[in-house]
Amino acid sequence: MKPRAQTLLLMVLTLALGGTSVCYSPVSGAQPAAVKSGSGDDMRAVYATPPDVAEGKRVAEASCVGCHGVNGASATKGIPNLAGQRPAYVYLELRAYQSGARSAEAMTNAVKFLTDDALVKVAAYYASLEPAQSSSTSGAKPTPSQPDPVQAGKAAAAACAGCHGDAGISKMPGTPNLVGLDPKYLVAAMKGYKGGQRKNDVMKSVISAVADADLSNIALYYALQKPARAQTPAAGDQAAGKAAAAACAGCHGDKGVSANPANPSLAGQDAQYIAAALKAYKDGARSDETMKGLAATLDETAVKNLAAFYANQQPQPTNVRKPLTTAEWAQRCDRCHGVNGNSTDPRLPALAAQRVEYLEKTLHAYRTGERKSPQMAAMSEVLTEADVENLAAYYARQKSRAVVYVTVPAK
Secondary structure (H helix, E strand, O other): OOOOHHHHHHHHHHHHHHEEEEEEEOOOOOOOOOOHHHHHHHHHHHHHHHHHHHHHHHHHHHHHHOOOOOOOOOOOOOOOOOOOOOHHHHHHHHHHHHHHOOHHHHHHHHHHHHHHHHHHHHHHHHHEEEEEOOOHHHHOOOOOOOOHHHHHHHHHHHHHHHOOOOOOOOOOOOOOOOOOOHHHHHHHHHHHHHHHOOOOOHHHHHHHHHOHHHHHHHHHHHHOOOOOOOOOOOOOOHHHHHHHHHHHHHHHHHHHHHOOOOOOOOOOOOOHHHHHHHHHHHOOOOHHHHHHHHHHOHHHHHHHHHHHHHOOOOOOOOOOOOOOOHHHHHHHHHHHHHHHHHHHHHOOOOOOOOOOOHHHHHHHHHHHOOOOHHHHHHHHOEEEEEEHHHHHHHHHHOOOOHHHHHHHHOO
């Protein structure tokens, strides 16, 4: 068995046993100090000796305790706990502040005059401490369970079924299909009725009582339903309508399937609704300069044909996935950060019992690109604000476990 494989196997076994994790990391030489350059340079804090840790404590007391606490348990909002954090991770982050790869004036001032050796020892010191626990320092508070947005949307959409049909497939001429529409478009349309930009007294009275969060849930629910054409008549010359639709493809897509959330898909839409919308743009009841210009060139026959063409096209599923629950997101995060956020990789941070507002701030930093990591950017860019809050609260409430790295000779 190769040394690295041996390391990973022992890590998995100790996690399965529960309690304090003990991980073995083989080195090529008998002395940990031999690991000083190349790929092992960032691992020096893992191999620190007791005198190194003692020296790291002296440096930390001089430079770090004002923000991170005497024992690495922060009492300051937005400042992370460092007690029990993984050694190579702390070292790498300290180097990032020193080099300017990460920007924070307080941290830069604290580390800019420290030697690399001092950074190693400070990292080793904080890694040697018993981790802070959520009950005293994380700032985490119990959060109410978040309702499933799709189920919430289904419940809120019950009031819509009378006109728009079950699952948003219209059976009433003049009433639009709601499936096959991007949620962003449908939310904007509903808010248009709510704010009076779109004129329909029935829609305004129904939508005015619906909270914005429920509008988003309704739109998500309909976006996830299996698309189907409206079950309404579509009189008109489809061939003539297809020719007229060439001018619409740039915005509404080939055969009426839009690739832009700002523009609705028209495939499978109720023909009378399409005709009414075009007339509204033509006479100014709906305000959109582009649509007004295009609609102005259409006579009643052309409108009827265009509507018939789109009504007979097959709508396609939206590019929307059902949101993951907090538990499902945590399973993905645990792949790198360890079971319940207790990382066994010395280069990757533990998340368990970290301050909740610090976790939120960090996820936001990755989402905006303030902090650089291709892996974290890919993970965080699809998170909603609710996902960020729920994940931060979840990890802040987890029990933090210490990890001891013991060096053993490679075989």
